[in-house]
Amino acid sequence: MRVTERQLHTLSLRAVTNSRVSLTDAQNTAMTGVRVETPSDDPAAAARAQVLRSLQAEQVGYQRTISTGRLRLESAEQSLAEAGSLLTRAKELAIGMANETLSAGQRQLGANEIGALRANMIELANTRQGDEYVFAHVNTRQAPVDPSGALTYDPNVYDQVREAEIGANARGQIGSSGSHAFAQRTADPSSVDVFAVLQDLENAMNANDPDAIRAEIENIEQAHAQLVSERARVGTRMSRLDSARDAATGADQLYKKLESELIDADAAEAFSELNLAQTSFQAAISVAGRVFGQTLLDQL
Amino acid sequence: MSGLNQILNTATSTLLGQQKAISVASKNLANVNTAGYQRRSAQFSPNGATGGIAVSELRNTADRYIGGKLLLQESRFGAADASRTILASVDQMFGLGDDSIGSRLDGLFNSIRGLETDPANLDLRREVISTAETFVAKVSATALSLEAEQRRADQSIDGVVNEVNDLTGQIAQLNRQITELGNTSEGAGDLMDRREQLVNDLAGKIQINRLEAPDGSLTILFDGGHPLVDKGYAASLSATPDAAYANMRRIDMTGPSGSVREITGQIDGGQLGGILNARDRDLPAVLDRLDRLAYEFANEFNAVHSAGHGTDGVTGRNFFVPPPTMSGAARNMAIESGVAQDPGQIAAATTAATAVGGNDNLANLLGTEDANLAAGGVRTFREEIADITSLVGRTVRANQEAHAGAQAELDTLNAMRESEVGVSIDEEMLDIVRFQRAYQAGAKLVQTANSMFDAVINM
Numbered sequence: 001m002r003v004t005e006r007q008l009h010t011l012s013l014r015a016v017t018n019s020r021v022s023l024t025d026a027q028n029t030a031m032t033g034v035r036v037e038t039p040s041d042d043p044a045a046a047a048r049a050q051v052l053r054s055l056q057a058e059q060v061g062y063q064r065t066i067s068t069g070r071l072r073l074e075s076a077e078q079s080l081a082e083a084g085s086l087l088t089r090a091k092e093l094a095i096g097m098a099n100e101t102l103s104a105g106q107r108q109l110g111a112n113e114i115g116a117l118r119a120n121m122i123e124l125a126n127t128r129q130g131d132e133y134v135f136a137h138v139n140t141r142q143a144p145v146d147p148s149g150a151l152t153y154d155p156n157v158y159d160q161v162r163e164a165e166i167g168a169n170a171r172g173q174i175g176s177s178g179s180h181a182f183a184q185r186t187a188d189p190s191s192v193d194v195f196a197v198l199q200d201l202e203n204a205m206n207a208n209d210p211d212a213i214r215a216e217i218e219n220i221e222q223a224h225a226q227l228v229s230e231r232a233r234v235g236t237r238m239s240r241l242d243s244a245r246d247a248a249t250g251a252d253q254l255y256k257k258l259e260s261e262l263i264d265a266d267a268a269e270a271f272s273e274l275n276l277a278q279t280s281f282q283a284a285i286s287v288a289g290r291v292f293g294q295t296l297l298d299q300l
Numbered sequence: 301m302s303g304l305n306q307i308l309n310t311a312t313s314t315l316l317g318q319q320k321a322i323s324v325a326s327k328n329l330a331n332v333n334t335a336g337y338q339r340r341s342a343q344f345s346p347n348g349a350t351g352g353i354a355v356s357e358l359r360n361t362a363d364r365y366i367g368g369k370l371l372l373q374e375s376r377f378g379a380a381d382a383s384r385t386i387l388a389s390v391d392q393m394f395g396l397g398d399d400s401i402g403s404r405l406d407g408l409f410n411s412i413r414g415l416e417t418d419p420a421n422l423d424l425r426r427e428v429i430s431t432a433e434t435f436v437a438k439v440s441a442t443a444l445s446l447e448a449e450q451r452r453a454d455q456s457i458d459g460v461v462n463e464v465n466d467l468t469g470q471i472a473q474l475n476r477q478i479t480e481l482g483n484t485s486e487g488a489g490d491l492m493d494r495r496e497q498l499v500n501d502l503a504g505k506i507q508i509n510r511l512e513a514p515d516g517s518l519t520i521l522f523d524g525g526h527p528l529v530d531k532g533y534a535a536s537l538s539a540t541p542d543a544a545y546a547n548m549r550r551i552d553m554t555g556p557s558g559s560v561r562e563i564t565g566q567i568d569g570g571q572l573g574g575i576l577n578a579r580d581r582d583l584p585a586v587l588d589r590l591d592r593l594a595y596e597f598a599n600e601f602n603a604v605h606s607a608g609h610g611t612d613g614v615t616g617r618n619f620f621v622p623p624p625t626m627s628g629a630a631r632n633m634a635i636e637s638g639v640a641q642d643p644g645q646i647a648a649a650t651t652a653a654t655a656v657g658g659n660d661n662l663a664n665l666l667g668t669e670d671a672n673l674a675a676g677g678v679r680t681f682r683e684e685i686a687d688i689t690s691l692v693g694r695t696v697r698a699n700q701e702a703h704a705g706a707q708a709e710l711d712t713l714n715a716m717r718e719s720e721v722g723v724s725i726d727e728e729m730l731d732i733v734r735f736q737r738a739y740q741a742g743a744k745l746v747q748t749a750n751s752m753f754d755a756v757i758n759m
Contacts (some may be wrong), residue, residue, distance in 0.1 A: 004722030005332050007715050014711060038391040040700065043693025050402045050686040057406035058669070061413040068417040132418060138649075139657035141420050162659060164416045165666055174417060263396065296726040300733065 012288035019281040026277035030270045036263040045262040052259040058168070059252035065164045066245045069174025073238045075129040076176035080231040083124045083181070083194075086117050087224040090198060093117075094217050097205055104208040111205035118198040122149055125182050125195075135178030137161070144178040149195030155183035161237075166244040168251075173237045181230040194223040304756070306351055307749045313352020314742030317344065320355040321735040325728045327357075332728075336497025338362065338721040340489065342735070359489040360721045364512075370713045371510065374503035375569030377706035382574025384703055386453050387582060387696045393445055394692045401442060402685040404435040409669045412662055415648065419659040420611065425643030429635065432619070436633045439594050443630035446587045453579040454548040460505055460572050461537045461551065467502040468520065468534035471495055475517040476532040483516025492516070502528075507569025523566045526553060537563075548579065582695050587630070589688045593674060595629035597681055598622060600673045601665065608647025608661030610639075615652070617645055 029035055039046040096102075097110040125135050125145045132140035137158035146152055159179040166172035179185060184193040197219040204212035321342035331337040339360045347354040394400065411431040415424040474495040481488045495518065502508060502520065508528060511519040520529035528535050533556050542550035551564045551572070564580075567573045598620035605619040618636050623629035639645040649658025674684035 002719045002722070002724055002727070004718045004724045006722050007718045010711055010714065010718075036396065038395045038696075039689045039693030040387075040391045040696035041693075043690045043697055046396060046693050047686040047690035049396060050400070050689050051682055053396075054402050054406050054682045054685075057403065057410060061406075061410035064410070065413050065417050068414075130418070131421065136657070138654045139420065140418070141656065162417075162657075163663070164659065165413060165663065168670070171663070296729045300729055 008291050012284075012291055015284040016281075016288055019277065019284040023274075023277040023281045026270070026274040029265045030274045033265055033267070033270070034263060035265040035270075042262075049259050049262045052255045052262070056252055056255040056259065059248045059255065062166050062248040063245060063252070065174070066166050066172075066241045066248065069164060069166070069172065070238060070241050070245075072129050072132070072134055072175055073234050073241065075127060076134045077231060077234045077238070079124045079127040079134065080176070080181060080227050080234065083121055084224060084227045084231065086121055086124070087194070087220055087227065090114060090117050090201065091217060091220045091224070094201055094213055094220060098210045098214040098217070100210055102210075107205045107208050107213075111202045114198055114202040114205060118149065118195060118202065121182075121194060121198060122147065125178060135176055135181060137178065140175075145182070145195065149199060151178070151183055155179035155185050156187065159185060159187070166241060167247055170244060172240050172244055174241070176230060176234050176237075180233070181227055190222060191226060192219050192222045194226070197223050304749055304752055307752070308746065310352040311742050311745035311749060313347055313354075314745065315739060317353040317355040318735045318739040318742060320357075322732055322739070324355075324357050325731045325735065328723045329725065329728050332723045332725060334493070336493045336500065337723070338489075338493055338496070339723050342731075357486050357489070359492065362717050362721045366713055366717050366720075368509070370500065370710070370717060371503040371508060372569075373706055373710045373713055374500055375507040375573065376702065377710050378504035378570040379568065379574035379577060380699055380703035380706050382571040383578040383582065383699050384574075386449055386575075386578040387699050389449055390446065390583070390586060390692055391696045393442055394689050396689075399438065400685075400689075401435070401438050402682065402689070404431075404438045405681060405685065407431040408435045409666060412665055415646070416659045416662040416666070419648040419662060420657050422643060425646050428646055429640055429643050432635055433640070436620070436635060439590065439630050439633050443587060443590050443594075443633075446583055446590070447631065450548070450579050450583045450587075453575050453583070456575055457539045457549045457551070457572065460575065461539045464502065464505045464528075464572065465534070465536050467498050467505065468529050468536070471498050471502065471518065471520060471529045472532050472534035474498070475529065478516045479531070488516060503570060505570040506567060506572045522553070523563070526555070526561065526563070528553075530556065545580070551576075582699075585695070586688065586692055589684075589691060590630040591626050591628065593630070593681065593684055593688065594633045595623045595626040596674055596676075597668075598629065598633060600668050604661065604664045604668060605647050607650070608664070609649045609652050609655045609658070610647050611644040611656050613652040613655040614645070615647065617647060619646070 036042045036045050036049065093110050093113060097107050122145050126143045127134045133142065133144055136142055136144045137153055137160065139153075140162075142152055144152055155178070159177055161173045161175040161177045163171045164174050166174075182194045184191050184196070197216060201213065201216040201220065204216060321344070324340050324342040328339055340357045341360060343356050343358045345354050345356075346352075397403075408428070408431045411424070411428045415421070415428050418424055474491050478488045478491050478495070481491070483492075499508075499510060499518065499520065506522065506528075509521045511521065513519065513531070517531045518529065519527055519531065522528045522535075526535070527533075535556065536554050538552050538554065539549040540552065541547050544550065545564070549564075550562060551567065552560050553563050554560050564576065567576055599622065602618040602620055602622060606616050609615045610617060617639060619639055621632075621634045621636055623632065636645075648662045649655050650660040650664070651658065654660070669682065670680055672679055674681045675687075679687070
């Protein structure tokens with residue numbers, strides 16, 4: 001086997017070039033911390049990372065929906081709690097005003113307070129969160145109750161609450177139903193119209209009719225029970241959102257971890273690769289220098 | 301009976317012979333870096349007439365088998381090298397950053413998720429339009445970039461075809477000169493070296509085989525049978541835009557009789573083969589998948605969208621402009637102008653009664669994200685995008701491996717060839733020393749003969 005100058009040259013050139021490429025790759029990986037930047041770096045890992053990244057984005061979307069939904073539910077919960085307190089006060093007043101010894105004037109004062117409570121109740125039913133009425137059904141831009149205390153939609157038709165995607169194949173309710181909280185519905189014979197009950201109570205006090213006032217106490221209790229059970233439903237929805245948030249956060253972290261395993265470089269490995277590449281590069285250039293240094297030309 | 305004159309003649313022959321041998325070695329040294337140069341050796345033979353030596357310059361020849369394999373690897377390397385630059389840009393287009401098609405599609409679906417929480421919110425509706433526009437722009441820009449790469453590759457064909465014609469012309473001319481000089485003459489060796497290099501260069505442009513005739517002329521065959529160079533004649537290639545190749549270039553070969561043959565589909569080696577492979581195979585494969593993705597996504601999304609109602613209660617509207625054909629669907633992907641200008645037209649509700657505030661149809665639209673609707677209903681769009689990414693990765697990887705493989709094979713073959721016909725400085729230096737010593741001996745012989753003459757004259 002003869003060894004010629006061009007062979008030596010090609011050999012050294014290739015060794016130096018290849019180790020320079022490996023060194024650059026290793027430097028890039030160590031600097032960016034990323035092993036797969038373009039599909040060709042690892043086609044299978046790139047494809048799987050793409051799917052994982054998309055699933056991650058989906059989890060972020062769920063988390064956003066859950067946060068928005070939770071804000072709305074918190075707002076509904078607070079309003080329902082206040083509405084419950086109003087009814088408790090109304091019941092106290094009713095019990096007090098049902099006392100036969102009270103005068104018409106005193107009952108008139110009670111009626112005034114009930115009127116104020118009712119106006120307050122209408123305000124609570126029209127609670128807004130952002131631009132949306134919390135207790136509205138479909139059209140959240142329209143107030144659910146008008147100033148007279150009448151519902152602006154048919155509670156028998158619209159008694160569902162808004163749903164949104166809160167997980168893979170999971171939908172959660174992200175609102176509260178004004179129909180269930182405040183309205184009388186044919187589907188539930190025991191339900192009462194909260195505003196009508198307060199109106200009737202006010203009317204009975206104005207009419208100075210203790211029997212009629214007494215008759216309304218039961219309705220107020222029913223109205224209170226209605227609000228409490230809607231509040232309980234809101235609570236259940238919130239806890240469902242909380243567990244969905246945990247699931248989404250967990251999935252997000254899992255997908256991130258899996259993606260990272262696929263495309264990120266292991267720091268220890270990256271730096272040992274870098275050291276190795278540096279060593280090979282130095283070896284290549286030092287060998288190349290020696291190869292060309294050894295020739296008969298210097299000896300003759 | 302040898303006389304004194306005979307001794308002088310032998311000495312002269314020795315001096316001239318060794319001088320010639322040193323000249324051969326010096327020619328080798330001078331050409332140590334000349335591509336295609338094959339080492340010459342000084343061949344000594346006794347000269348009966350003078351009693352001295354005859355020295356001739358012999359051109360070492362390389363193994364034909366290695367020569368044939370070299371041409372093949374030159375073609376493979378040329379092809380892989382030409383595709384490499386084109387494919388590298390495709391690799392970048394499908395990089396894993398936040399600007400990938402997949403991330404843009406995720407953005408669209410997440411904005412729909414946002415709208416689902418408050419369907420009457422105009423800002424959220426605008427965001428859906430905006431993310432959809434970003435997605436559409438990314439798909440369309442990727443398709444346009446792929447087409448631009450195709451066109452750039454196509455435009456580079458002219459230059460390569462000219463180079464091929466130039467090379468075949470030069471080889472044919474060298475064939476004529478070599479035949480005229482006679483292939484065993486010393487001058488022919490230099491022409492053969494030059495021709496050898498040109499043939500290797502030609503193999504880097506297009507796949508070829510070679511046949512060498514006893515008179516030293518070379519026939520270069522393309523694709524096994526069609527002569528590109530036949531003795532002193534060179535065929536010529538031409539590139540002409542053709543509707544059959546979407547107005548890109550068709551390659552024809554004009555033979556000795558003037559007959560024209562289309563060879564576009566047969567070229568798969570050398571730079572020309574690499575360009576054509578990228579233009580007609582690799583880039584269209586990715587583009588077709590992207591077109592199919594855009595076509596199926598637009599249609600599936602539209603099918604759900606048109607079943608829903610906008611805030612004005614109107615149903616039956618498309619979201620994307622329906623692509624007429626699969627071909628060009630990615631490049632021409634667009635959002636319907638009505639919905640783009642009036643986000644209220646986004647069909648969020650399933651009934652006219654819930655047109656304002658209803659979000660059931662958004663849930664149906666979100667259903668297209670995880671349903672197997674892509675690639676003829678076998679996988680999700682997310683998986684299809686990942687699969688396209690993987691296709692790009694595999695194509696680029698295969699090219700990189702072919703490139704590295706051809707390079708390594710080429711290095712090995714070149715090393716084998718060099719080992720046979722290359723120049724080693726050490727070897728030449730030793731030869732020079734050897735010839736120099738013989739020259740000195742010849743000079744000594746002259747001196748000896750001279751003193752013998754002196755002795756005779758002074759007797």
